[in-house]
Amino acid sequence: MTDLQLKNYEDIKLTLDNFGEDYNYNLIKKAYELCVNAHEGQKRISGEDYYYHPFNVAKIVISLGMDSESIAASLLHDVVEDTDISIEDIKSMFGDEVALLVDGVTKIGRLNFSSKEQQQAESLRKMLIAMGKDIRVIIIKLADRLHNMRTIDAMRPQKQRDVSVETLEVYAPIAHRLGIRGVKEELEDLAIKHLDPVGYNEIEELLKHRKNHRVQILSEIKERIEERLRSEMPNTTLSFQGRVKSIHGIYRKMYAQGKTFDEIYDIYAIRIITDTVADCYNILGLMHDMFRPIPNRFKDYISTPKPNMYQSLHTTVISRAGIPFEIQIRTFEMHHTAEFGIAAHWKYKEGITENDKRMEKRLEWVHELIDTQDASTDASDIIRTIKVDLSEEDVFAVTPKGDVINLPVGATVVDFAFAIHTAVGISMVGAKVDGKIVPLNHEVKTGEVIEILTTNSANKGPSRDWLNIAVTSSAKAKIRSWFKKEKRSENIVTGKSEYEKELRRNNINFTETELNEYTEELAKKYRFTNSEEFYAAIGYGGILLSKILPRIKEDYNKRTADTKPPTPVATVGYKTKSSEGVIVEGIDNCLIKLSKCCNPLPGDEIIGFITRGHGVSIHKRDCNNVPIDISLDDEPDRWINAYWNSNKTETFTSTLKAVAIDRDGILIEVMNALNNMRVAIHSISARQTKDGNCVIIMTISAESVEHLHSIIARVEKVPKVFNVERINQ
């Protein structure tokens, strides 16, 4: 995909002609005209005419080989949201199909990012639902995001980072899951470039620097391979390519997996494309004859395709000069699917027909995710599950019958059992690996022969713990749905008692009528039909109490505040500023400390407590140490109203060093933590240390020392981070 911008219909028509499909030119031209008229006079942040954006979204959609309706819809994708044109207008002008696509894209919302996980979950959920209805909606949405990422430089730095994080967390995984490689890699590279410019440039330099040497060696090897194959297989169509791994791909391996540049075997790969599957295996044999293969690096994605339909043979071999490199072997059709994924479908066939079972099967996971995540509020869970499923590292294990099961790295024997068949998973009582009994949390490794021990007893079934042992979304979904169906009444009882216990533990004391009324209301908010369904969901693990508790507390505080307003006293009637960014009512120039028990952050609802001799300590209003009803406290006079000083804009930059036990994705999680606090990041980078830890250096803006301390405290809460300190003064 080039950056060349389309500026008018002639450009679009030329692109279409070059693509050479049988397009509905009338429809596309009409959409073009409406797009130009509707957006007339509107400008993008960059200052250029707005309609260049839909033109170029359309161009990406064309390059993916999509149909005329998708192209028209991409030209119209911002019209309903940004202009006077309604979806009814679109329907009467372009018909139901285009209107449905435009409506789908509009509903997902544009740049609907938010630092709040709740909202991210919501936009992800919307996308999954849209995907379940018509997958073309998501392809247009991905193209929209790609063009926004290409033109992201015009945005404010904080917004660039917000959009980049969301791109990495939501859009790239979806593009990957749909197998649209080009879009996925470009989204990731653009996001990393804006999140960690230092790390990005470093890899770019490394690539430039090593390129000459390695590329030369590889092109010699490629020539030798070509020569050998052409002589051994003279009547076979063959195509040869050299491939360089994406910057984000290298970044992940270097910073997340702690490999050095030279330890990454697949930075350069040679790709051989041919006609038939039989040819692929013949070529593989010849390659292993020419070069020494590295054990355990051979992967057969032809017999076991990846969940995103990717098919290919991968093997890593060592050249005579001792340089390891990867060889990928596939058919032309597989190659097309590898590049375009789900979008490839429109190239060969016209749209989806109802009986297209293969397509249905490919989208099964979307429905599974919607079914199980519908009621879930936890974005980080959904995203984590998608990430596990999408992990580019796989393991292959075999059943005693010799069936190969392909699972993401980290998958357990529970995942293995459910991958064989739901019935096998449900009746599982244990597992043997290479003949020995293993615990259920045994991590599957490539080459293991795994036998699942099952029982016919009707009393057995999955245990709730399995939800923590399974890592793939498919196994989790199957376990949840078993609990949902088989144990409904039990779920309601356990769910209700867990819920009530949790309320008591948090000093939330409703009367019974209040509780029933409130729970019914809460259930509706989470889209359950009644409180029974809500309890059942808690029972089977579809909804996590720990995730909804903050909301319940907030609601409870609001309710009690309505009826019994807290009565902080000492309201002398004037406000006074303090140096810590907090205003306490009626007290001037006092020492202010943010309490350690609840670490209040700007934006939290807060209250002050006049300590004996240590100034005023500031707590969150819902801190456990603050009485719910102040007037009932022993010394109500010592509680005092406090606010964040929102006018305070002075910031200072500070450099922090965090040490973490190295693990996949740590940098992204640290960036997320900062982002959630709206902390501006000036630079951030991660390095591997010799002892296997990961050191993250970040320069950020803080508003005060207290703010800085709360930033440090928040980063320290990121799992596996064990030390954070300030390294400049």
Ligand code: MN
């Ligand atoms: Mn747009």
